[in-house]
Amino acid sequence: MNAPTKKPAPQITALTQPFWDAASKGELRMQKCQSCGHIRFPIGPVCTACLSDKSDWVRMSGRGTVLSHLVFHRAYSPAWKDHVPYSVVMVQLPEGPRMFTDIVDLERKYIDQDLVGRTVEVLFDTVEGDVAVPRFKVAEP
Amino acid sequence: MSISGRAAIVGVGATEQGTLQGRTPLDLGIEAFKRAIADAGLRKEDIDGLLTMPGTTSPEASLHYLRFGEAVGINPRYTGSMTMGGATAGCLVQMAVMAIHAGLASTVACVFGDTAKTGGVTFNRASGGELSWGLWGMLGAAANSGIAADRHMHEYGTTSRQLAEVAVACRKHASMNEHAVMRTPITIEDHQNSRMIVRPLRLLDCCLISDGGVCIIVTGIDRARDLKKKPVAIKGMGQAHTTMNMEHERWWYVPHQKQALSDAFRMAGLGPSDVDVAQLYDNFTISVILWLEHAGFCKEGEGGSFVEGGRIQLGGDLPVNTAGGNLSESYMEGWLHIVEGVRQIRGESSARQVADAETCLVTGRGMSLNCSNAMILQGG
Numbered sequence: 368m369n370a371p372t373k374k375p376a377p378q379i380t381a382l383t384q385p386f387w388d389a390a391s392k393g394e395l396r397m398q399k400c401q402s403c404g405h406i407r408f409p410i411g412p413v414c415t416a417c418l419s420d421k422s423d424w425v426r427m428s429g430r431g432t433v434l435s436h437l438v439f440h441r442a443y444s445p446a447w448k449d450h451v452p453y454s455v456v457m458v459q460l461p462e463g464p465r466m467f468t469d470i471v472d473l474e475r476k477y478i479d480q481d482l483v484g485r486t487v488e489v490l491f492d493t494v495e496g497d498v499a500v501p502r503f504k505v506a507e508p
Numbered sequence: 509m510s511i512s513g514r515a516a517i518v519g520v521g522a523t524e525q526g527t528l529q530g531r532t533p534l535d536l537g538i539e540a541f542k543r544a545i546a547d548a549g550l551r552k553e554d555i556d557g558l559l560t561m562p563g564t565t566s567p568e569a570s571l572h573y574l575r576f577g578e579a580v581g582i583n584p585r586y587t588g589s590m591t592m593g594g595a596t597a598g599c600l601v602q603m604a605v606m607a608i609h610a611g612l613a614s615t616v617a618c619v620f621g622d623t624a625k626t627g628g629v630t631f632n633r634a635s636g637g638e639l640s641w642g643l644w645g646m647l648g649a650a651a652n653s654g655i656a657a658d659r660h661m662h663e664y665g666t667t668s669r670q671l672a673e674v675a676v677a678c679r680k681h682a683s684m685n686e687h688a689v690m691r692t693p694i695t696i697e698d699h700q701n702s703r704m705i706v707r708p709l710r711l712l713d714c715c716l717i718s719d720g721g722v723c724i725i726v727t728g729i730d731r732a733r734d735l736k737k738k739p740v741a742i743k744g745m746g747q748a749h750t751t752m753n754m755e756h757e758r759w760w761y762v763p764h765q766k767q768a769l770s771d772a773f774r775m776a777g778l779g780p781s782d783v784d785v786a787q788l789y790d791n792f793t794i795s796v797i798l799w800l801e802h803a804g805f806c807k808e809g810e811g812g813s814f815v816e817g818g819r820i821q822l823g824g825d826l827p828v829n830t831a832g833g834n835l836s837e838s839y840m841e842g843w844l845h846i847v848e849g850v851r852q853i854r855g856e857s858s859a860r861q862v863a864d865a866e867t868c869l870v871t872g873r874g875m876s877l878n879c880s881n882a883m884i885l886q887g888g
Contacts, residue, residue: 375643383638409639435658438707443632443647455646465754467646483662500643
């Protein structure tokens with residue numbers, strides 16, 4: 368059996384480099400504005416609340432709550448071909464930001480469930496060299 | 509002077525729709541343009557404004573207006589291309605109205621041609637820019653509307669069978685439209701048995717992917733009254749957009765659409781109870797339910813129950829997407845919604861004509877739930 372198609376690796380830019388550096392160390396970090404304290408995501412050059420360009424990359428707890436749960440039965444890119452059906456959830460982080468993530472569920476325990484309201488926790492999936500993508504799994508109660 | 513009713517749609521043209529082997533987005537746009545100016549009783553020399561939407565397969569992308577103008581031999585006073593997905597058609601018509609009102613053009617052709625079907629386009633774009641959502645498998649148009657449907661189901665108890673009502677209504681209307689691509693009637697059970705694409709959305713929740721071309725001609729109301737067909741005046745128009753996705757807490761609900769609609773109603777001096785027929789952008793079934801709530805036909809969260817029992821079918825309280833919509837007529841990214849709005853106001857919709865249709869609401873929505881617009885059409 369051939370290895371499953373590889374999930375995509377990020378194109379790392381100067382702007383996103385700190386995010387990926389943190390991920391390679393097993394940390395989920397986002398930008399917190401030095402001026403107003405707003406934590407922004409997606410990554411951007413300035414604070415979306417006050418436009419300050421000064422920020423610190425602060426570590427998130429790595430846990431969150433599922434706001435919405437999709438199950439992809441179709442792959443919209445070849446990289447995902449061998450992974451369907453797979454779950455993608457919108458996660459609310461307690462620190463404020465929201466993000467999309469696929470759910471790491473190798474045993475397909477959660478594919479037929481509704482994960483809305485469930486707690487998920489981050490893990491780091493090495494996709495290429497020392498580049499790791501933060502993804503989430505369902506936190507066992 | 510208010511811009512309300514100062515410009516009108518005087519010509520519409522659409523090509524054959526569906527799977528059109530051997531056609532190009534450029535030649536489909538040109539055919540639609542020729543049909544639209546003939547419909548209006550105009551010559552190409554009368555067109556001094558040219559606004560275009562590049563097809564998904566148009567090689568010129570944002571320079572499409574240059575290629576199109578060159579191809580039909582026009583040197584417009586006012587021109588440009590815009591890419592807002594399914595919101596483009598309405599935004600271009602509104603731009604035409606504004607240009608005419610400002611005196612920058614007298615008669616504007618708005619044009620679209622695409623070969624998404626034969627070109628193998630899958631609408632698999634991922635948002636997120638430098639941190640593409642595709643890294644997490646969040647790709648394609650169905651995913652964004654899937655979030656909307658999933659959240660709506662959780663917050664308001666909306667069901668998949670209610671989504672099916674939208675698909676059934678659009679297909680019924682398409683079955684009465686000889687130009688529609690999908691004309692075989694479907695049932696709620698057919699919808700429930702169709703395969704899952706992105707849960708909670710099934711195949712029959714999704715719009716088609718199509719080849720075709722559409723053109724819409726807009727001119728000032730005084731000139732419009734001297735032309736061949738009954739003018740269809742743009743009485744109200746509004747737009748609203750959110751460029752913020754994940755940082756917008758209610759992004760999935762597309763609440764900015766309410767602003768677009770209330771602006772359009774206010775400009776027209778009308779409200780939802782005045783609407784006789786509506787063409788509501790339906791990339792996915794859930795979108796129609798959101799529009800109904802945002803327009804005030806029902807309360808927030810009640811769109812699912814609103815569409816039950818054939819209420820949005822011809823013969824129901826509020827006929828919606830009377831030509832079949834994106835779901836069943838053809839996926840022209842909302843361009844045909846405006847065309848059908850014009851035909852309803854002109855009384856040209858034959859078997860699917862809504863009796864005494866005086867006021868039509870037309871809406872458009874595009875990108876990752878980002879862009880929206882609304883127009884109120886009436887006879888001028």
